[in-house]
Amino acid sequence: MDIVKSVEFKGGKLVLLDQRRLPGVKEYFYCENYKEVEYAIANMVVRGAPAIGAAAAYGVYLAAREFRNYGKEEFFLKLKEANRILLASRPTAVNLSWAVKRMEKIMEKEEDWDVPEIVDILKDEADKIAREDIEINRSIGRYGRELVPEGARILTHCNTGALATVGYGTALGVIRAAFERDESIHVFATETRPWLQGARLTAFELREEGIPATVIVDSVAATLIRDGKIDLIIVGADRIAANGDTANKIGTFMLSEIAKNFSVPFYVAAPVSTIDLELDSGAEIEIEERAPEEVTHIQGIQLVPGGVNVYNPSFDITPHENIDGIITEKGVFRAPYKEELTGISLL
Numbered sequence: 001m002d003i004v005k006s007v008e009f010k011g012g013k014l015v016l017l018d019q020r021r022l023p024g025v026k027e028y029f030y031c032e033n034y035k036e037v038e039y040a041i042a043n044m045v046v047r048g049a050p051a052i053g054a055a056a057a058y059g060v061y062l063a064a065r066e067f068r069n070y071g072k073e074e075f076f077l078k079l080k081e082a083n084r085i086l087l088a089s090r091p092t093a094v095n096l097s098w099a100v101k102r103m104e105k106i107m108e109k110e111e112d113w114d115v116p117e118i119v120d121i122l123k124d125e126a127d128k129i130a131r132e133d134i135e136i137n138r139s140i141g142r143y144g145r146e147l148v149p150e151g152a153r154i155l156t157h158c159n160t161g162a163l164a165t166v167g168y169g170t171a172l173g174v175i176r177a178a179f180e181r182d183e184s185i186h187v188f189a190t191e192t193r194p195w196l197q198g199a200r201l202t203a204f205e206l207r208e209e210g211i212p213a214t215v216i217v218d219s220v221a222a223t224l225i226r227d228g229k230i231d232l233i234i235v236g237a238d239r240i241a242a243n244g245d246t247a248n249k250i251g252t253f254m255l256s257e258i259a260k261n262f263s264v265p266f267y268v269a270a271p272v273s274t275i276d277l278e279l280d281s282g283a284e285i286e287i288e289e290r291a292p293e294e295v296t297h298i299q300g301i302q303l304v305p306g307g308v309n310v311y312n313p314s315f316d317i318t319p320h321e322n323i324d325g326i327i328t329e330k331g332v333f334r335a336p337y338k339e340e341l342t343g344i345s346l347l
């Protein structure tokens with residue numbers, strides 16, 4: 001059972017656990033229309049690639065519900081425009097466009113639909129995407145735990161748990177599955193500056209699960225790895241190009257370089273919906289740059305003097321050569337990734 005529900009559709013509303021305020025305050029954000037969903041994604045009320053995908057799917061449904069009294073042609077045009085707005089809310093996690101495309105595809109399949117009927121079908125599809133996410137993560141967990149040695153000391157970055165998905169988690173799902181079998185594992189969670197997903201969210205989830213964990217400042221990772229105190233690294237992903245290059249939280253690339261240098265296995269855990277076969281390599285992945293205030297301020301307190309330049313990319317690209325395996329719900333893929341990944345069906 002998950003200790004938190006990050007994304008849930010209840011009482012006609014999309015209910016999101018507001019991740020901006022955790023772990024101190026457990027507050028919910030209610031979306032009654034797609035513009036509120038767009039706001040929630042853009043402002044990190046909901047975050048983490050799979051959670052963003054599920055929220056966007058409900059966003060499409062809420063837009064359809066809003067337009068249900070229009071004639072078929074106008075309904076379709078308005079929905080397309082709403083989808084375009086949802087798609088622009090965050091650029092890097094491909095799960096967002098994957099979910100919106102899947103919602104659009106259902107309409108193409110049902111050629112003879114009338115508007116109220118398709119609104120109901122879209123609700124069912126959004127529910128399906130949310131339900132499936134939990135099953136997918138459990139499967140990632142089952143495959144991934146086979147790679148975790150007994151008593152392993154695992155380093156993870158950012159938050160990839162129940163909060164970043166509809167439930168259970170991807171990289172954190174692997175850790176949970178490993179812990180279900182072996183309580184002697186230990187997790188090192190990077191703080192993950194500037195948004196502190198590791199310190200605030202991963203640490204919260206691990207504590208609630210009773211999984212032994214230590215939070216480290218991001219820059220401690222190299223020392224721990226060099227000193228032989230980390231057995232493997234598992235991270236999530238926001239977009240994986242066809243050649244295996246992976247976009248994930250800023251700092252992931254640096255960890256992968258250190259891991260390679262000290263021969264520590266480095267794994268990526270993600271659903272196949274995170275794989276973007278339209279992109280040949282990571283060079284084509286758009287990297288989101290977020291507001292300077294994320295760096296200059298912490299919880300409203302200014303740390304960096306005003307007028308100083310800030311560069312705040314939210315993600316980086318880990319080259320496929322640094323990745324020992326990509327753990328998905330369909331199994332673990334290894335190099336050569338191009339051959340392995342292009343063979344899988346993504347929908």
Ligand code: MRU
Binds near residue numbers: 093164236238250
């Ligand atoms: O900016 P965020 O918090 O949405 O970034 C999240 C990550 O980078 C995660 O590692 C990734 O989305 C995988 S979540 C299962």
